[in-house]
Amino acid sequence: MxxxxxxxxxxxxxxxxxxxxxxxxxxxxxxxxxxxxxxxxxxxxxxxxxxxxxxxxxxxxxxxxxxxxxxxxxxxxxxxxxxxxxxxxxxxxxxxxxxxxxxxxxxxxPWIPPVEGVGLRGVVVPTVANIRQAKAILAEARRVSIIGGGYIGVEMADVLAAAGKKVVLIEGEDRPLPKVLDRDVAGLLANYMASGGVELRLGERVVRLEGGGRVRRVVTDGGRYEVDAVVFATGVxxxxxxxxxxxxxxxxxxxxxxxxxxxxxxxxxxxxxxxxxxxxxxxxxxxxxxxxxxxxxxxxxxxxxxxxGGRAAEFPPVAGASVTKFRDMYVGSVGLTEADAARRGMAVAAYVVRALDRAKYVREVREMVVKALVSGGRLIGMQIVGFSSAVGAYVDLAAQFIGEPAERLFYAEYSYMPFTAPVWHPFVIVGRLWLRNYYRPNGSAAL
Structure with missing residues (x-):
């Protein structure tokens, strides 16, 4: 057998x-x-x-x-x-x-940085195995520091701020979600998190945790923060x-x-x-x-x-589509960021479009921001922020165009009725901007 x-x-x-x-x-x-x-x-x-x-x-x-x-x-x-x-x-x-x-x-x-004090009581690592322990520790805490501003860090900030905790999020880079968002898009998220009661300490590195058996203070290279609990969301x-x-x-x-x-x-x-x-x-x-x-x-x-027992199936290349949220703001990304492109010496043209998620005459219209990155005539990345779970669907659609000629965004097919989408989809607008900037007199696009 x-x-x-x-x-x-x-x-x-x-x-x-x-x-x-x-x-x-x-x-x-x-x-x-x-x-x-x-x-x-x-x-x-x-x-x-x-x-x-x-x-x-x-x-x-x-x-x-x-x-x-x-x-x-x-x-x-x-x-x-x-x-x-x-x-x-x-x-x-x-x-x-x-x-x-x-x-x-x-x-x-989980990866935990080798800092002094990680073994103190009140330190939480959010994993499947630690859910009950984390619930018990955080239920009693009033002031919580989250170390790390990636997906889990942002989502833990969402959960804890909604529960009425005083939340301080410490991230070593200069923005939340630094691996998937550029500074301008991340700034929208950072501002909204701050308005939602989260104190963001960006560009700071944790030096040590202090406390007599139980964590009471987080010390960084930029400050000292009194806490009742610490959540490590420093990646895997x-x-x-x-x-x-x-x-x-x-x-x-x-x-x-x-x-x-x-x-x-x-x-x-x-x-x-x-x-x-x-x-x-x-x-x-x-x-x-x-x-x-x-x-x-x-x-x-x-x-x-x-x-x-053979080679029947292949796993294809991927674009890295992801989405997360803080309160009612959804943030998604696919492909490369400007920083990713810069590390590879790629020249990038960025197109930022502010659009509505449905026809403007419909009630409860919500704004979305779409940032598209084009290099060598190809769509290499897109970041989307908005107050609708439809952001996830937009990221999914964008993933189908990653690596493709940018002009194809103009011809993107999508369903439309006033309650579900604007007649001019943000991707179509991005494609139109690309064609406007790179159109040649002979009528061909410079791709």
Missing amino acids: RTVVVVGGGAAGSTAASRAKRLCPNCRVVLVEAGDVITHAPCAVPYAIGDMAEEAVWLFDKEEFEAERGVEVLLRTRAVDVEGNRVKLEGERGGFVEFDALIIATGAR RPNVELALKAGAKLGPTGAVAVNRYLEAGPSGVYVAGDAAEMVHKVTGEPAWIPLATYANKMGYVAGTNAGL
Whole structure:
């Protein structure tokens, strides 16, 4: 009997196991997870720490997954080594399990900067495993410092400010969401967060945490802040240890290098999800973008190839589409930022359009800001801010045009009626601006 072993029960691993079993119903598919649960939703953690029910982050329990998917699930079991075609297990289930195909979907883990005081009581790291502890600590706190201004930092600020906490967000860069937003767009978010009661300390680095057993103060290179609790939202790093033991190699991003079939070196070994690199659609370079949307699809591709024992599916280049929110402001991004382009020596033309999310004569019209980046005649990035969840749909549409000639934005197809969109879509306006600036006398666009 062919055996497929999947290590990691998150988005990529659970999808891979399900897909492999569906394509190879006579295979033995074993899903190994070090924790207590599988198929969890880490993107919901900030909201589960807030007022969302904790159970919302659990999508399946072990018995339900085994019964519905036909996959053997080993919880509280760690895969600690790979010896030939055997995975060594420790924990609730020890010993070895042999495989014909191995899918490593070990995800990523929080990265905490090595500063003094991180072990004090009252310090929170928002993860699936820490939800209850975080809820208890933050429920008693009046003043909370969030270290890090990425997705989780902004979302934790949203949750805690809404709960009436005094929130100080400390970010080492000069803006929130520095990896995905340019300064001008990030400034819109920063101003709105400040108006929502969040004190932003940008461009400051944490030096140490102070307190007699419990954290009472955050000291940075620019100030001192009295607190009752601290939330570390300083990003994640890929879990690559098992993949290295299986013979895989790291790429330039620090994640595992894979080919388009998600193979990682030795025959029959695949790496998927946050542990693996991918190829960026604009640059053609290896990229590491730890998002659940990509993890799910990488799991599907790896599960397809492992289940069929061949190269049936490929994972294509990606553009890095993402969206988040603070209160009722939604912020999305796809492709490169101006800083990304500058590091690569790319000349960029930026187009900023202020538009409405529907016809201006409709009630409750909301403004949106769209910033598009064009280089070499191609759309290489877009950032969108607005007071509507439709921002996410705009980012999704933009992702389809990343890497394409900019004039195609002018011909973008979209549905229209006064209550759903403006007749002149912001993307069409961007395309029109591009054509206006680069139109040649002979009637052809300078692309």
